[in-house]
Amino acid sequence: MNRSRFDFAVGLFVAIGLLAMAFMALKVGNLAGFDSGSGYAIEARFDNIGGLKVRAPVKSAGVVVGRVESIGLDAETYEARVLLRIYPNYRFSKDTIASILTSGLLGEQYVGLESGGDPVYLGAGDRLGKTQSAMILEKLISQFLFSKAAETPAKAP
Numbered sequence: 001m002n003r004s005r006f007d008f009a010v011g012l013f014v015a016i017g018l019l020a021m022a023f024m025a026l027k028v029g030n031l032a033g034f035d036s037g038s039g040y041a042i043e044a045r046f047d048n049i050g051g052l053k054v055r056a057p058v059k060s061a062g063v064v065v066g067r068v069e070s071i072g073l074d075a076e077t078y079e080a081r082v083l084l085r086i087y088p089n090y091r092f093s094k095d096t097i098a099s100i101l102t103s104g105l106l107g108e109q110y111v112g113l114e115s116g117g118d119p120v121y122l123g124a125g126d127r128l129g130k131t132q133s134a135m136i137l138e139k140l141i142s143q144f145l146f147s148k149a150a151e152t153p154a155k156a157p
Contacts, residue, residue: 039087040124041069044098044111045079050134052100052109058084059101060113065090068111084111086122093118094126100134109134 049071058066066086074081086092095116102109122128 039066039085040122042084042086042092042122042124042126042128044082044084044128044131045074045077046082046098046100046131046133047079048133048136049080049082049100050102050109050136052082052111052134056108057110058086058113059110060090060092060115065113082111091121094120094122095130096122096128097130097132098128099132102134 052068052071054068054071056068057064058068066084068082069085070083072081072083073079084098092113093116095118097114097116099112099114100109101112
């Protein structure tokens, strides 16, 4: 009888450990629906979103204030249309600027919000007027190389 209690305790411990690992994997991968669907949605349009993904964090001053809810392409203007779900306890002014930033040199991309000084706040369904697109590393490198090639005088044979 004592052996079966020990086996049960070990099995329970292993099951709890597996559940904890699954929980952490979902939380780290931003896949779990632990954030409630509450809050308000605002729209931002960008010329280029780089590698931004759905469920990417929306940060202000380094604090996560929301998540990217959806990404689409406007068929008329050919701009990326990004829907941001902002948590209900955060408010931003109408002149807030949205930028697509990267954590570290090659880290994940997120949307950064910089609030302005307008006394009127954004509400559900509002659109951000000012945005800054993602910096594409390959584009910057190619511009640098082409500018260096243009500076170098060609040698005559």
